[in-house]
Amino acid sequence: MARYLDLYGLFLVQRFKILMEYRVNFLIGASSTIILQVSSLLTIWVVMSQIPSLNGWSYYEVLLIYGLITLAKSINHMFADNLWTIGRQYIRTGSFDRFLVRPINPLFHLLADRFCHDGIGNFLVGSVLVITATRQLNIPWSLNNVLYLVLMVLSGGLIFIALNLITGTTAFWIMDAVPIMRVVFDFHLFAQYPLSIYPRAVGILLTWLIPYGLASFYPASYLTDRSLGWVAWGAPFVAIILLILAYQVWKFGLKYYAGTGS
């Protein structure tokens, strides 16, 4: 474990050396995600300034939900973006093989291979939103609340990674898994707004099946004193279960690859 953390640090340092070489690219990449968020945020602002609340959620409460899912997404974006490219970048070119002849875990190698700086933009947007929202809503930054937030954001990030790992593993069979990944990934868009605005089925789906809601709606409910019981604490548990499941799927994919080596 310590060895892997150590290695990850090294990979990260090297990655930043590359990024610093392409400084313009780095800045554009990191700010591109900010630009893409601006249009949605402008929409929320335009609309929310004309109505008192969205299904009982105030402007800043909506921003809190939006900020939380953006933070969780940014973790996936920064640390696990390579999952999108397994097929095109690694399997098709045959460079996946180099992970298999090295004495470290191939999944670790794949993820460590490219820290994605584009995610930094999302991270900044999410942070600004959550900080602004909590301040405006007078949510105290007590140790409890801060720890809760960190835990939820991390769990949310892991939920994103686990789901992408499950869908991304299909690349071993179909080479380009991006369409399939997108189908599941895009469900997180629902979790940008209060789940209570959707029909029950959507709420259940986003809580139990593709549980992005656990990373945004429920924590925001908890922080704004809408009691929802234990579901507000569901994210870490679900994240762990999903990760275990995803890793089994990944291992199954590896096994298939060892059989075909396409």
Add this chain to the structure above:
Amino acid sequence: MIQAIRRRTNIYGAMAGIVPKTFLAYSLWVWVSLFLNTITMTILVFFWKAVYADTGTIAGLDLQTTLTYILLAQIFLPLGDLSMIFEFGYSLREGGIAHALLRPVDFQGGFYVQYMTQTLTSLFLQIPMALVAWLVFGLRFPTDLQLWAVFILSAILGRTILFFFDWMLACLTFYTTEVWGLGVLVYGASLFFSGSLVPLAMLPGWLQTFALATPFAQALYVPLSLLTGITPLSQAPMVLLIQVILLITLGVLSRLFFRVAVRKVTVQGG
């Protein structure tokens, strides 16, 4: 003379014919994007229903008008698409521009035909989306033929305006290799200012004035606001006139831009 025209039509026809073929090659993507668009539609519909839960009208628009507008905007989204930048940037890197410049047709004309065909193909592929909007979300299409006629006219003008604008941006790729960043920036701007997420009528005064002046709005919001009655039909001549003026201005500018940019490529050898 007639023969020359026929020959030219054939060339343009062949160029146009390529587009749908390359499009349909990615059939999996067609289905997946249909699904993804349905997700977006669902979110928008429920979002707007929640927005209207406690209020009758926003900026004079009631829920029904807004929903109709939003659903139609999702269906006609291809009207606001930008593709030239990436295509230019790509062919510039692959050295394809030189090839294209050698073809015996007006370069911009050739691209325009492809642009419009691509738009038509994309719109055609939105038919399932329209069905979803109709069957699932209860979209009621306007039935007044006059509205449709004005809409089509305005859409063609708007799309052409966007083409010229896109073309000018694409010329920038002759100067910078940061095509991708530029593309993202413009895409981000187009998402909001085209009015695909929110009817621009809801924007506060100054922002609305600015938004309406963008080519993005001219391509999507302006025609759709005519179709949905957000802009009354009586104002149509004025709106169309503005579009024509914009079209001519941008058209002239885009040719100028291109001439300067090409000189740069030919002087420096790309």
Add this chain to the structure above:
Amino acid sequence: MAIIETENLTKVYRTTRKDPGLRGSVKALFRPQIVDKLAVDRISFHVEPGEMVGYIGVNGAGKSTTIKMLTGILVPTSGQVRILGRDPHRQRVDNARQIGVVFGQRTQLWWDLALIESLNLIARIYEVDPARYKQLLDQFSETLELGELLRMPIRNMSLGQKMRAELAAALIHEPLVVYLDEPTIGLDLIVKERIREFIRQQNRDKGTTVILTTHDLGDIEELCQRVIIIDNGRLIYDGPITTIKARFGKYREITFETCQPVYQAIALPEGAHIVTNGYSPEDRKLVLRFDRTLTTASRVAHDVMDQVEVNDFSLTEPDLSSIVKQIYNGALLEETTS
């Protein structure tokens, strides 16, 4: 004990054939047409520590499939493979520490990183002792002339520079077994020679076992005492190069340049036959092959010159490449069956 052992190593690729288009995809989903392709067919061989073995065959003969099974990337369909007594797939990590791989065209290095950074990272991945690493780096820098390359990103390197970098990266953890796939492809003679020298040196000084797959038979002749030839997934020859040379070396070729094109039949001594004939005033070359055990060069030359006017003639001794060409053309099978 052998360092590499394979026993009836077999790999069958099971693929589903798909008709083009959406309909094809749907059909393939419900009723897949399964096609089996036998890529490697019951191959058995042992390699002793310190051996350098050339593994050759035409494209698609099963070379890279074998290498993938030896390195643990692929699992054999049946049969056994043991590297240092281990199953290279099941004990992938343990195996990976002891092997080095150079995959010809694909880089193992980080495209945008300076070579030295890539090497540092690899040394850490393989947990090379820092002091030893420094020592090796100096050594490699000298023999591979890495010097200024160390500061250069891989993307800026020429083909030859890249290959030198790859070799350094593949050997920096002092593996016991090294698999080299086309290490000299597309390189000029000087770089080729340097790379061969480096491999030779590693083998001599550290007893590194080398498996070399290549199209360049020069590499094999220069480096290997033993060669394994496979064709259509099957092992068709495994033995010393000298044996195969002696076996096929009994054939010699004589090339005549005749004054006039030769259209008529020529009577030849037993064991000689015509390989090519130009049949035109522009190309008046006549190439003959003869079996040295049945006849002699002077005999063949004498007979030919008796019947046609000859400008010039030359005698060539076949090199490995022409031998291999003969083998692929079925000479070995003919011989073993007859």
